[in-house]
Amino acid sequence: xxxVKAGIVGCGNISSIYFQNCTTFDHLAIxxxxxxxxxxAQTQGNKYNIPKACTVDELLQDQEIDLVINLxxxxxxxxxxxxxxxxGKHVYTEKPLVVTMEEGQQILEKAKEKGLLVGSAPxxxxxxxIQTAIQVIEKGEIGTPIGASAFMIGRGHEHWHPDPAFxxxxxxxxxxxxxxxxxxxxxxxxxxxxxxxxxxxxxxxERTILSQPKAGTKLEVKTPTHISGVIxxxxxxxxTITTSFDAFGxxxxxxxxxxxxxxxLLVPDPNTFHGPVKIRxxxxxxxxxxxxxxxxDENSRGIGVAEMAEAIIYGEKHRASGEMxxxxxxxxxxxxxxxxxxxxxxxxxxxxxxxxLPAGHRxxxxxxxx
Numbered sequence: 548x549x550x551v552k553a554g555i556v557g558c559g560n561i562s563s564i565y566f567q568n569c570t571t572f573d574h575l576a577i578x579x580x581x582x583x584x585x586x587x588a589q590t591q592g593n594k595y596n597i598p599k600a601c602t603v604d605e606l607l608q609d610q611e612i613d614l615v616i617n618l619x620x621x622x623x624x625x626x627x628x629x630x631x632x633x634x635g636k637h638v639y640t641e642k643p644l645v646v647t648m649e650e651g652q653q654i655l656e657k658a659k660e661k662g663l664l665v666g667s668a669p670x671x672x673x674x675x676x677i678q679t680a681i682q683v684i685e686k687g688e689i690g691t692p693i694g695a696s697a698f699m700i701g702r703g704h705e706h707w708h709p710d711p712a713f714x715x716x717x718x719x720x721x722x723x724x725x726x727x728x729x730x731x732x733x734x735x736x737x738x739x740x741x742x743x744x745x746x747x748x749x750x751x752x753e754r755t756i757l758s759q760p761k762a763g764t765k766l767e768v769k770t771p772t773h774i775s776g777v778i779x780x781x782x783x784x785x786x787t788i789t790t791s792f793d794a795f796g797x798x799x800x801x802x803x804x805x806x807x808x809x810x811x812l813l814v815p816d817p818n819t820f821h822g823p824v825k826i827r828x829x830x831x832x833x834x835x836x837x838x839x840x841x842x843x844d845e846n847s848r849g850i851g852v853a854e855m856a857e858a859i860i861y862g863e864k865h866r867a868s869g870e871m872x873x874x875x876x877x878x879x880x881x882x883x884x885x886x887x888x889x890x891x892x893x894x895x896x897x898x899x900x901x902x903x904l905p906a907g908h909r910x911x912x913x914x915x916x917x
Contacts, residue, residue: 551856554579554599554606556627557618558591561641561848565616566595568849574911575856577616581606603627607634613859616852617641621718625650628665632657637859639666639852642727644872646718648880651873658869664858666865667872669728670851672735673904674820675844680805680812681736681903682840683826689807690829692737695778695786697729697803703792705756705766712766714792715754720770721790722879725818730875732803732817733778733786735866738900739874742779743892745882747771750793776882781897788882820847840906853910866901874898 551574555562558580569577579599582588592600599609606612607630615631617624617640625645628638632654644667645651658665671677684692699721704711713719734740750773754766773793778786803814810828815821821844825834843850851867858865874896881892 549860550574550576551613551859552576552578552611553614553616553852553856554581554609554612555616555618556581556603556606556631557620557623557641558582558584558587559618562591562618564846564848565618565852566591566597568847569616569852570595572853572856572910574860575853578611579606579609607631607636612636614639614852614856620713621646621723625654628654629657632661632663632665635661635663637664637666637855639855639867640668640872642668642872643723643879644869644876648873648877651876655869655873664855664865665869665872666851666855666867667869668848668851668867669731669817670848670854670867671728671817671820672732672901673843673850673854673866674847675839675841676815676820676822676824677732677735677817678841678904679822679824679837679839680814682906683812683824683837684736684805684807685903688810688826688828689805689812690809692782692784692805692807694784694806695733695737695804696800697733697786697788698800699725699729699790699802700794700797701792702795703754703772705754705758707758709758709760711756711758715766715768715770715772717769720772720774721792722771722774722882726788726790726879727872727875728817729788729790729803730878731871732814733788734871734874734898735901736803736805736814737780737784737786738782739780739894739897740778740878741781741894741897743776743878743881743885743894745774745776745885745892747774747883747886771883771886774882774886776885778878820844841904842907842909850910857911864899866904868898868901870896871898871901
């Protein structure tokens with residue numbers, strides 16, 4: 548096999564960037580797209596010259612397709628992934644991997660049974676910004692990582708999203724919405740987590756939608772909207788994370804900071820692919836920007852799919868793996884469990900810390916492989 552043939556399930560807003568980017572890789576071909584609304588699939592198929600627009604069942608039954616890219620809503624992730632695996636297809640899904648830990652375990656077990664790969668967004672950690680930050684740590688420029696902090700502070704989706712109800716329902720909230728970006732980045736930077744503690748609250752039991760077309764509609768808040776957690780990493784580093792939909796005004800703090808024995812590293816927003824990356828070493832008085840060492844500093848969603856396609860072709864491990872996606876999922880639940888039980892949560896899963904990409908790497912490995 549020299550080309551992985553993929554089909555996209557879920558042709559909503561986020562699908563456009565996947566169609567745009569995934570059709571540019573020589574070793575990956577998008578041959579079909581599907582949606583519960585067939586007209587939406589046809590619209591995207593026509594826009595991006597996809598050969599086949601069809602129903603979800605038709606796509607899953609298509610023997611030509613090797614890989615399913617699952618861009619459905621989180622509550623549908625498990626059903627689509629399990630059906631695709633049962634049909635003998637590899638799966639890459641948008642974040643989070645699934646909603647519940649039980650669903651995540653089912654997917655990983657089914658993939659192992661079938662000898663198939665599971666990949667999970669976010670793949671932003673493969674971008675220029677975070678890969679540069681990883682290289683700084685790997686070269687020892689901040690010494691031994693001691694700690695980290697992460698902040699995702701916002702005012703809530705009812706101020707701008709056309710249909711924000713999901714974000715305040717069970718399975719929503721700032722941790723499940725944005726936590727995957729931050730926890731995936733921290734895992735890529737520092738390795739797997741072993742113990743958590745957390746506190747959560749619902750600050751406003753009812754919210755009013757302020758955006759069109761549902762302005763004035765009242766929402767009952769069913770999930771915590773301000774979560775703070777402490778993370779013990781297997782490496783010995785200690786991290787803190789706060790995600791919130793309850794703060795009116797953005798924080799001036801960088802999204803992620805890594806504290807080392809020889810310096811501090813400022814890591815860019817993990818919901819982006821670019822920089823800046825800044826470092827302040829021992830005895831220096833200012834942070835200095837580090838030149839980006841890697842490609843993919845634009846919106847490059849889909850490079851996780853491209854890397855997974857290489858893994859399928861060459862029988863290699865891929866970095867945006869289902870195992871890491873499940874590890875992050877368990878951690879998000881772990882903060883809530885720790886808060887409700889008043890005790891530490893011991894992580895039951897682990898994952899491989901993704902190997903850094905070589906500086907200047909592009910997909911596919913045209914110089915050595917394809």
